[in-house]
């Protein structure tokens with residue numbers, strides 16, 4: 001038997017399949033989609049089996065060393081998808097496959113085989129049964145070193161039958177979760193002991209009686225609580241060999257201590273009904289189709305998602321739901337858990353390696369039917385997908401900014417076409433690309449342009465801060481916002497104050513000479529952090545103490561400028577003494593669960609004002625919020641990115657959408673220095689369609705997406721001459737090779753010209769149709785392979801960049 005393997009050596013020349021022979025003792029063990037260890041040159045490396053066959057063109061083959069899996073970790077569909085990724089995200093095969101798996105499967109781990117249920121012991125063949133007679137768990141290593149080749153084949157069979165399960169124990173102490181449990185040695189020992197007990201040993205008596213009623217293992221802490229005893233009582237019973245104590249691993253479930261009240265489907269409104277009908281049709285007829293639900297904030301998109309998923313489950317299928325950085329929207333997770341209970345797995349970046357692995361296992365073993373997760377959850381190893389939903393589809397976080405540089409939307413459509421099922425993209429502010437495709441009929445457009453139950457969209461007022469300054473108002477609150485905030489405080493209603501994080505961090509400047517503290521390794525100013533009284537670089541992590549004097553002119557007048565959330569909080573305390581404020585930003589939400597705790601406090605009415613950055617802009621649905629104030633709407637408008645206007649409009653619309661979602665009507669105040677800019681002005685009437693038309697005109701004029709595709713080739717190196725030289729050569733080559741319909745810009749310095757002591761130059765390609773582009777880009781990678789493998793030169797190619805820097 002021969003296997004074709006992709007090896008874990010991510011460089012140009014190895015990005016293909018290698019043939020290996022399967023030694024006799026491993027025959028019958030290997031399938032495609034499994035991980036193996038193979039010899040590669042002088043080393044042993046990990047690899048994925050892509051195909052199996054009976055012959056090879058090569059005469060002499062090496063043998064595989066070891067099989068790491070008992071059942072495939074990648075399905076045939078995912079193997080195909082990996083192939084698609086290598087072309088569409090321009091990455092190596094090994095990188096594509098690795099990105100589909102949880103980190104635990106890449107890390108060092110110990111493998112064990114577990115008997116899933118003691119009753120299955122009799123069903124195992126005698127050779128295997130021997131091993132599990134006195135143990136529930138056996139080390140894989142032990143089975144291998146037994147030298148019994150037939151044994152592994154039999155174990156594998158047991159795994160396929162569900163009698164045994166293979167567990168990878170993640171080798172990091174922090175995440176591994178075990179608890180101490182106690183259980184009775186036998187019922188006899190309990191009753192014997194009960195008779196021997198002194199009458200005064202009341203506590204021991206209680207424990208024994210407890211176990212006579214409940215013989216199952218129980219954690220030491222729970223037992224102490226149940227029987228009102230102490231650890232020493234339990235210990236004395238253990239010493240008398242009445243109870244035994246042991247460590248067991250628990251499945252980590254981050255939501256284990258949360259109770260979710262089951263919710264029932266709401267009767268749909270007429271709009272929701274119109275939207276869900278074609279989705280049901282696509283589901284039932286197994287037709288692959290991509291829908292765009294453009295629904296204003298509070299139009300009830302989530303309820304449509306929930307009922308579409310219920311339909312998919314009803315016909316025996318599975319569902320994937322993507323939400324942006326899920327840890328940031330606990331309310332969203334809650335709505336899915338409340339409807340589908342333990343059928344839901346949650347995957348997001350806030351989980352530990354072990355927790356992620358546990359969630360992945362639930363999916364892999366088919367124990368859950370719904371996954372709610374951030375970007376990478378799009379690779380959930382389901383085998384029978386019925387629907388894929390991407391909420392807030394316009395969010396930039398759906399694009400991965402490192403290899404493989406995929407967009408989750410593209411992957412979703414690719415997977416859904418394999419399973420012949422629908423994809424739903426939902427947003428109150430769809431991306432220009434998506435809405436343009438929907439208008440052209442590539443996606444099916446479904447609109448919900450009013451809120452549920454005749455709730456009106458909030459009234460939006462735009463305040464020109466230049467005018468405020470002219471009338472002598474130097475505070476960070478305009479007169480209008482000040483009045484409305486006081487009004488809310490008096491009425492006991494809640495307000496949201498939004499401050500854009502990007503472009504609004506605090507920097508340190510000398511008042512005498514204008515010197516701004518810069519990172520010594522990057523061309524970017526340092527950010528002041530009040531809690532640690534230090535300056536930090538957000539790109540390389542460089543940190544230094546807040547200087548006492550200016551390093552340029554020695555003046556003592558060195559201060560931090562800009563207005564972070566902390567400063568706003570101080571200002572609120574000054575202007576509205578007594579107002580209760582909850583501040584949400586990176587500093588206050590660093591601890592695990594902090595985000596959720598703060599939101600719960602706000603929901604319970606423990607604060608009047610929720611002050612925060614991006615993380616409060618979307619997903620919140622609180623009935624008592626009647627005012628949203630945006631402190632500086634234009635801080636994002638001037639970023640060097642062609643999507644700056646689009647992002648501004650999206651963000652302002654989203655944050656406005658938090659106001660007045662239930663009985664109480666809402667108001668929004670947007671403060672800005674450029675009220676005339678269309679991305680701000682059009683928020684006033686919630687006019688997405690007008691914004692779309694206007695912005696499309698701008699993009700057409702400047703040859704940007706969706707009229708043109710763009711690809712950016714970025715080169716970096718510690719020496720500037722080298723960077724310029726390479727970028728020049730690449731640019732010239734691209735210009736020569738592409739048709740004259742394409743526009744090639746560069747070489748130019750990137751918008752941050754130096755990061756971590758490496759200079760950065762780039763070339764941008766704008767094109768409509770270049771069938772040879774991927775091939776040309778691969779040639780470039782191949783051409784610089786030797787230098788990039790050495791690590792000094794980097795050439796990175798992004799075929800659809802979302803963050804330009």
Ligand SMILES: Nc1ncnc2c1ncn2[C@@H]1O[C@H](COP(=O)(O)OP(=O)(O)OP(=O)(O)O)[C@@H](O)[C@H]1O
Pocket residue numbers: 266267268269272295296297298299300301302303428452453618619620621657661
């Ligand atoms: N059919 C319905 N009947 C009654 N209430 C509903 C119905 N559908 C949704 N709602 C309620 O309307 C409110 C807004 O709905 P939802 O949060 O689903 O809107 P959304 O479009 O997802 O909003 P956003 O994009 O702003 O997050 C919620 O409180 C929800 O419970």
Ligand SMILES: [Zn+2]
Pocket residue numbers: 519520521522537538539540541542756
């Ligand atoms: Zn730096």
Ligand SMILES: [Zn+2]
Pocket residue numbers: 510511512513514515550551552553554555
């Ligand atoms: Zn100075």
